[in-house]
Amino acid sequence: MESKRMYATKAVQRLQKTPFSKLIIYEDDDYLVVNKPSFVATLDDRHEDLNMMALARTYSPEVQVCHRLDKETSGALIMAKNAEAYRSVAMQFEKRKVNKVYHAICDGIHDFSERKIDEPLHISSKGVVKVSRRDGKEALTFVDTLKAYRRHSLLACQPVTGRMHQIRVHLASVGASISGDEQYGGKPFLLSDLKRNFNLKKDTEEQPLIKRVALHARAVSFELMNHQTVEVEAPYSKDFSVVIKQLEKLT
Numbered sequence: 001m002e003s004k005r006m007y008a009t010k011a012v013q014r015l016q017k018t019p020f021s022k023l024i025i026y027e028d029d030d031y032l033v034v035n036k037p038s039f040v041a042t043l044d045d046r047h048e049d050l051n052m053m054a055l056a057r058t059y060s061p062e063v064q065v066c067h068r069l070d071k072e073t074s075g076a077l078i079m080a081k082n083a084e085a086y087r088s089v090a091m092q093f094e095k096r097k098v099n100k101v102y103h104a105i106c107d108g109i110h111d112f113s114e115r116k117i118d119e120p121l122h123i124s125s126k127g128v129v130k131v132s133r134r135d136g137k138e139a140l141t142f143v144d145t146l147k148a149y150r151r152h153s154l155l156a157c158q159p160v161t162g163r164m165h166q167i168r169v170h171l172a173s174v175g176a177s178i179s180g181d182e183q184y185g186g187k188p189f190l191l192s193d194l195k196r197n198f199n200l201k202k203d204t205e206e207q208p209l210i211k212r213v214a215l216h217a218r219a220v221s222f223e224l225m226n227h228q229t230v231e232v233e234a235p236y237s238k239d240f241s242v243v244i245k246q247l248e249k250l251t
Contacts, residue, residue, distance in 0.1 A: 033078055096160060102157045105244070106178055139166050190208060
């Protein structure tokens, strides 16, 4: 069985062979928005040589990353090409004027319509995030169901605050853990759980269809230096798309 670590290593190796320009989904004189692949850190990670800012600086030497995505999360990531542009987006984040939409494939059937999850979050010394009304910091997420399948749901999540693991923990708190997110109660996405007569080759172990947390930063909107607002949508990564196609097929 190929471990997640081996799979992640191969994903990073593929990325190293990919021109950075292929990741860009929006560009002007001040900003880049890239479609971040999974299994690569946003900023410097002491355990990894490769990160998105280092990659971006091979393309634009002064670039700064404006926010973070978890290593396993794919999707839209804003970068600034100069200090003035960086300050502008930093202020927009501080004033909560940057709008982000994430898509999550979750375990179970859920019918959310503008569901408000207002649960304070606390980070433990081990880096695990929990809901804590005593020690937690304000955290707010709005959730809508885009489509419910046989045993899973595709959800759109809009985080108002930007706490670590916010969407993952908030969804888990309402019984909608993200598929593949074993840290917060998610189950591996296995075809055998969906197909009644699923056959596995002899002496093989079933692989999850997606080997990570099934979370994708689908879209981001913010104000440019000319005060116009831009909205950028990030196409699904290949593994996320494969899961959606399977869910559609088996509905």
